[in-house]
Amino acid sequence: MDNVRAAQNPRVKPHETEPQNSQQKFLASSNDFVHIEKNLASLGFFTPSTKKIKGSKKKTILFSKEVDGKKVELRAVILPSAEYGLPITADQDKFLALQKIIADIRYQKGMVNNPIGFTSAELLRILGLKVNAGKNYSDILEWAKRMTLTGISSEGVVYLAGKQVWASDTFHVFERFVSFGKEMPDGTIADKNYIWLSEWQLENINSNHLLPIDLETYKQLKNHISKALVPLLQIWLYATRAGGCFEKRYHDLCQILNIRQYPNLSRIKEKLAPSLEELKSYGYLANWKIEKTSSGANYKIALYHGEKFHRDQRRRLAQCGPGLEKKAPVETLQDNDHLISSEVHSSLLEEMVKRGVGEATAGDLLRNCTPGQPILDQLEWGDSLIRQAPRGKFYNPAGLYIHLVRENLILPESFESSQKRRLREALQQAREDEESHRLRLELAYSDYKKELIDRHIQRNFSKEHMRSWAQSKRLELLEQDKRLKDRWNEQTLQVLAENKVRSDIAKRLSIMTFPEFCKREQRKQQRAITDGGAVQSPTLLENSL
Template identity: 35%
Template sequence: MEQVVIRNGHKVKVAAEFRASEQLGLPSTTDRDKFIALLKIVSEERTRQGQISNPITFSGYRMIQELGLARNGEIYEEILRWGKRMTDTTITSEQVVYRADKKHYSDEVLHVFRSFRRTGSSKLDGAEKQENYEVVLEDWLLENLRQRYVIPEDFNAYKQLTRPTAKGIFGNLHLWFHASQGKPIEKDYTELCNLLNIQAYPHLSKIKSTMGHSLNELVGIKYLSKWDVQPMSSKAGYKVVMSPGVELLRIIQDSRSEPRESVVVEAHPSLSEGSENAVKLLMKHGIAAGKARELAQRFDADTITDTVEYFECEQSAGKRSRVQNPCGLIIWALEHQAPVPAGFISSRRREEMHQAEERERARQSALISLRVTYENWVEKKCAQALDVQYPGSQLQEKLEELVKSKQNDMYFVRVTAEQRLKMAQQLLIREIKEGLSLPTFDEWSIESRQIDLFQA
């Protein structure tokens, strides 16, 4: 992986190469889960003993608990394979790995684990398994942990993520917002995709429908407060703009070794763009700013918007005289979770219906296009079979034979000689098609999509 970064006002090219044996392979997403769990164990050991030192020991049961997995014989083997893979993986750092003890980025070949071994015992049938593991961290990692250059991540928050892209972004958020002192950051979308080793898309709608789901997961665990994708002004392409969430700011603040460097958390937690719009809508209807923000933190933006629009509709329909305190009624309806009637079509619901109709039209259009592709495919298969069965002049002879056999067909004989040959060829193709055992449209479409996915 290669990138150009800004350090001390200068552009610096950095690169990292990861190598592993064919037998063990490179670490995967599940290996990252175990490594973050290990950092959590290390962090708790530091709290209990006041320092971190080699070797790091933990029980298999402890690791299983942290991962939230079921206890079985296979999981112990997975932990062992993870340890071997981490020990085996070699990293070539070109200005990527930071050595906290030497205060510089390194150009060297290194590992993460110096050694990993398993100890313990169990019965021959695998019952009553009691296994412990011992990790010896490489000096650079141990020193960085001691100097708190490696930020212990909140594993409980990490476990709530389901998308690999969200997990990949998760670890980088600590570094990015640590460097920005908790201020919003911007990342080149294409470079971010390269960093995460995922496909980059050129269209804004596709970007939001792919990476957007992962960013929404990070908003859900309060590691981001909001995000957006915007065109870049300096060059073609898009950038991802992210604002930190309260949970991430808390983690970064707790990881600071000196109070004077702590990140200043906003007096009011950041809200998503939708919630900010909900605050403005509440204030427009006479609700105080503080109360509006409180409601936006407690209730989702859709609920607030639907409730406000419903009471707007009620008042505009001549029922205003019944409401002495409209803003108070809105607050009461939200706090008591009074449902908006299902028959009321709010602007949000109307937009959702419009989008659903657009999706259905797109689906029908895609289905028609796919069916045309299928019919072309069938026609091509039949043409190929026709060439094989009647090569060269044999086809013309067969067609003339069919024309001759239709001399008593009153409709057949009334067309021109050229049209008779075409009609005869259609009849011949129909016979060949019936004997080919071709897949149905549904069978073909499923197989075709699987091939497309494999090629993608």
């Protein structure tokens, strides 16, 4: 494996080792991107260091961010646990590997739910580490503990995509961690490691607030600073992609990375050059410079967008489009068995023209679409993309629609098209119908029971008899539990006693059970239908859901 340090001379510059064997190349291209949760990436949660950082009490990061056009100062404090210290680059590696496991779960099930189970060996294989080394296993345990115990106290830095708000809160990354062989909350023994992601993580993962990272290239990086920079660069470069250059103050960079701030240029270069050169050799950066700020008092780092950044951007767009994920096709209501009928054809054509697509192009698209393609859904997805995007992002909306339809992009599950909404509403309606039907049946059943008991009492017992029976029942009840007298008033007690008598009587009668009653009602209804009578109560939605 290439990141086995012993196997490779670290002094050799990465680009000299780049010609890889074909197998590695294949891996790199087949695995594509791992999506990691955006907040941790942008926070600088992981500190580049090889050593454990136990001494520091906290790591504070100051941000300034544009929120609704206003510049807002935001603050995040990362609070390490005394025992395990700050999360470092090695933790980021494992975290990325976990994200890969999570992504796989998400791909298979469509949703991620707590807890997330994985074996240590699984994680080690993703990282390319030996699965038979005890040290590696204990490292994973320590990592999970560190992630669970490190707190983030933020003031508007963490974004909750589900609720669409910036959180000012204090929380952990992992809510809970149970390692192999320990007891689970339900009392069973864990057959592998289980992690409970904190709610905000889960929410953001499920609502696609994610950042793509090329794990294969990432794994080849040797320098810790460059590893820590990868997710940060992804955000910074994306924000400045139009300019082609990104500048960060040396002071701020040191703060985010938690590295020592040196006063002399030579020292700064000495520390940063190997990492920045490494990033450059992998194409993340085209170039980098360290310059004095305009005031002359401080230094700033200028980073130029590398070829890999543009390439990845294009690859992702070609794969899935903005914010979309490659997924199993979403089931749609459209017919799959025949090509578009002329009626549907003309209505779709109209929809496209309405959105500014030329009639000729629209016709072309419809002719070349795949059978069953959810074109209307794709158009609506385009609508929502344009609605959500900042003004001026899509200067050519028609182009987006054409792209969405031509590439037959798969919609994210979180997006609800009008078709899907109708289906969901119908489902909900059916559920409500069923619910009300069940309630009606229950009501009818209790009426049926009451009537049966009433009739029995009327036939067999006198009123006096009933009264004395209730009286003795009341005394019996009080005998059983003396506290009843304090808790309930005379009237409630009386009702309780009467009910008790009735239930005693009910036991002697042969009364249908609820399921039997339901069956009888159903039979009654069927007879009514076959007899041609009007249906009074709603039909039972048998196994329809």
